[in-house]
Amino acid sequence: MSLFDKFQPIIEIRAELEKAGVMPFGAVTEKILSPTEAIVNGHKVILAGTNNYLGLTFDPECIAAAKQAVEEQGTGTTGSRMANGTFAEHVKLEQELAAFFDRKHSIVFSTGYAATMGMGSTLAGPGDVILMDADSHASIYDGVRLGGADMVRFRHNDTADLEKRLRRLGERAANTLIIVEGIYSMMGDQAPLKEIAAIKREYGGMLMVDEAHSLGMLGAHGRGVAEAAGVEDDVDFVVGTFSKSLGATGGYCVSNHPELEAVRFAIRSYIFTASPSPSVIASTRVALRLMQERPQLRERLWENAHRLHAGLKRLGLQVSPQVSPVVAVTIKNRDQAIAWWNELLQRGAYVNLVMPPASPTRDSLLRCSVSAAHSIEQVDRIVEAFAALQTSAAVG
Amino acid sequence: MPDYNDFLNRIYEVLKPFAKHGLILNEDSELVTELGLTSLQVMELIEQIEDHFDISVPLNILPDIRTIQDLAKQLEKLSN
Numbered sequence: 036m037s038l039f040d041k042f043q044p045i046i047e048i049r050a051e052l053e054k055a056g057v058m059p060f061g062a063v064t065e066k067i068l069s070p071t072e073a074i075v076n077g078h079k080v081i082l083a084g085t086n087n088y089l090g091l092t093f094d095p096e097c098i099a100a101a102k103q104a105v106e107e108q109g110t111g112t113t114g115s116r117m118a119n120g121t122f123a124e125h126v127k128l129e130q131e132l133a134a135f136f137d138r139k140h141s142i143v144f145s146t147g148y149a150a151t152m153g154m155g156s157t158l159a160g161p162g163d164v165i166l167m168d169a170d171s172h173a174s175i176y177d178g179v180r181l182g183g184a185d186m187v188r189f190r191h192n193d194t195a196d197l198e199k200r201l202r203r204l205g206e207r208a209a210n211t212l213i214i215v216e217g218i219y220s221m222m223g224d225q226a227p228l229k230e231i232a233a234i235k236r237e238y239g240g241m242l243m244v245d246e247a248h249s250l251g252m253l254g255a256h257g258r259g260v261a262e263a264a265g266v267e268d269d270v271d272f273v274v275g276t277f278s279k280s281l282g283a284t285g286g287y288c289v290s291n292h293p294e295l296e297a298v299r300f301a302i303r304s305y306i307f308t309a310s311p312s313p314s315v316i317a318s319t320r321v322a323l324r325l326m327q328e329r330p331q332l333r334e335r336l337w338e339n340a341h342r343l344h345a346g347l348k349r350l351g352l353q354v355s356p357q358v359s360p361v362v363a364v365t366i367k368n369r370d371q372a373i374a375w376w377n378e379l380l381q382r383g384a385y386v387n388l389v390m391p392p393a394s395p396t397r398d399s400l401l402r403c404s405v406s407a408a409h410s411i412e413q414v415d416r417i418v419e420a421f422a423a424l425q426t427s428a429a430v431g
Numbered sequence: 432m433p434d435y436n437d438f439l440n441r442i443y444e445v446l447k448p449f450a451k452h453g454l455i456l457n458e459d460s461e462l463v464t465e466l467g468l469t470s471l472q473v474m475e476l477i478e479q480i481e482d483h484f485d486i487s488v489p490l491n492i493l494p495d496i497r498t499i500q501d502l503a504k505q506l507e508k509l510s511n
Contacts, residue, residue, distance in 0.1 A: 164489075169474070185489040190478070200487045392470060 057377045059388040069093055070282075070408040075385050083403045083417045084387035088360050089251055089332045090408025091282040091325060097318040104317035112310045116143075117300065120310030128320050132287050135323060136258055136273060140295040142288045143316075145308050147276025150286025151245055152178035153304035154274050155214060158243070159184035164211040166200055168192065168226070170219050170395045172245065184212070191219075191395065194230040201238040211240035217249035217260030221395055221402060223361030225249075228260050232269035241271040248361060251280035251326045252333060277315070281322040285311045335407040336360055339414050343405050346418030350425060363389075364401040364421070372399035375424050384420035433484055438506040442499050445479045458500035486510060 039046075052058055066074040070090040071082050091097055104124070114120035125143055133141040144150035155178025159165050163184040167175060170191040179186045190196040201208050213235060215226040228244065235242045246259035254262025261270045271292060277285035288295070299305060311319075326332065337360075344358045353365040366372035369390055376388040379401070389400040403417065443456050449466040450456050462468045468476065477488050484506075492505045 180491075183491075186491055187487045187489050188474070199485075203485065203487050397471060 052373065055373065057373055059373060059376050062380070062385070071406055071410075071413055073385070076380065078380055078383065078385075080380060080383050080385040081409070081413050081416055083384045083405075085406065086248070086279040086404050087282060087406045087408070088248075088280045088336055088404070089282070089322075089326060090406040091280070091322045091332075094282070094322070094325060096325065097282065097321045100317040100321045101314035104313040108313035110314075111312045114309060115306055116310045117306050122310075122313060122316070124313060124316045124320070125310060128316050128323075129287075131320060131323055132289055135256070135327065136289040137256075137267070138273070138289040139291050140289065140293065142295065142299050142302075142305065143311065144286040144288070144305055145311050146284055147247055147274075147278055147286035148174040149304035149308060150274050150276065150288055151175055151247075152181070153302040154243060154272060154288050154298075155179045155212075156182035156304075157298060157302045158182075158241070158272070159210075159212045162210070164204060164207055164240075165214060166197065166204075166211055166240070167214040168216065168219075170221070171214060171216065172220055172247070175214055175216075175245065179214070192224065192227055194227055194234060197231065198234050198238070201234060201240070204238075208238045208240050213240055213242045215242075215244055217244055217246040217253070218359055218361065219395075220248050220361065221389060221393075221400060222355045222357075222363050223248070223359030224355060224357040225253075225260050225359070228264040228266050228270075232264070232266035235269055242269060243272040243274060244270050246273055246275045247279060248359075250275050252336065252360060257326060257330075257333060277319045277322075280326060281319050283315045283319045283322065285315055285319060332407040336405065339405040339407070339409050339411075342411065342414045343403060343417060346415065347403075347421055350418070350422055352421065352425075360405050362403045362405065364403070365396075365398045366401060367398050369399045372401060376401060378424055378427070379420050382420040382423055384417045386417075433507075433510055435503055435507045438480070438484075438503040438510075439499065441480055441483055442476070442502055445476055446499070456499065458498065458503070460499050461497050462499070462502070463497070480506065484510070 062076050064073045064075050070087050070092045073080060073082055112120040112122060129141040129143050144153060151174040155175050159182050161183040165179045165184045165186050167179060167188055168191055169188040187200055189200050204211060215231060218225050244261050249259035251257040253260055256262060261267045272288055272290045274288045277283045340360045341358055343362050344354060347362060347364060348354045355363045372388060379386055387402040389402050391397055394400045446456055460466060462473060481488055496502045496505060
């Protein structure tokens, strides 16, 4: 017996991939050329799986703000928010986030993972219940496990199953936290939030929605699925990240509950880690403003999402059922998924390879995500790369 | 209220397809190492039991479950 025994399955898969000459989980971006192009493993590629939804990573205003922050405030805060790491700009970003979401309270975290994991682990503890969608992100699972609440899953997007489980809880429904995502990260499908909110109203408990993949995309102001569904008042906590639409790193939680200000000082992932660097906060603040000032980014994003989804569907591929900026192609055979991922890279399209258990089913995924910065021509080239795969598979 | 044997019999029923190569399921059968269930299949097993008995099983019990007996005992505890 060794500490390493449990890693044997990973060791075997790595050896298999190495033998095949493919290392999908170790691909190196050698040079980043723009929000949508890079040199990866020696290939010039279109970035087709970066979650850089609004394409703001190279925006001149964001870059200028980050540069200025580095010069004026240094490279890092070197401390936690509760010690020496709260700068005026962290507080300003919290105020701006609260204003954007039209909520009274807001917390900024160092990563999206820390935000989701921290809220999940802190809000519900021993004796409480967490009712979570089965397809929830790993950060939700990890947080819930740490917190010690009874952790109950309901079937993905199945509101009847959610209702059944709340009914079974009886009086315990009152101290239950329901956790769902706005847009699910792997398949790009949306939570039926209108129905979920109605169930919560009937049975009680609180609702937390992770809008990591929907910020800036949905709702009149771009606040996400809750806004689009018209149920923001039923959502007690919104969590999310700066690392997608806002092109940086970091996370947040916003809420109207005044208790959030007390909860803040109980969240270990907030207390025991260094606060976000000044440059990150600076570019995030600008990106948050630009996201609101430039609705055209959102329009471009959705045009691209529809174009990619339709293009891949036309090829006869098994594409995510709901059109979204996340477009996943399901591949039953894992080896084929690996081979296709590699071939796509060589043909100039860099997508995400997702294998179980990271994928929500037993199948593998070639997960794409579009950006507002993709040109129509780039989207078409991604589709062409998939089309060429099918041709070569047919010939082979 | 279902008891230990009710849960045990249901688990046997659900796990029938995993009893390959003449393997006879018993209380000591190990779900992962012996029957080869993946984590996804363990979740599916739990879901089927939940539906049948109209109960919710917290995932927190999973680390304590290795065998069919462990699972049946935990389910009995939950339903009391």
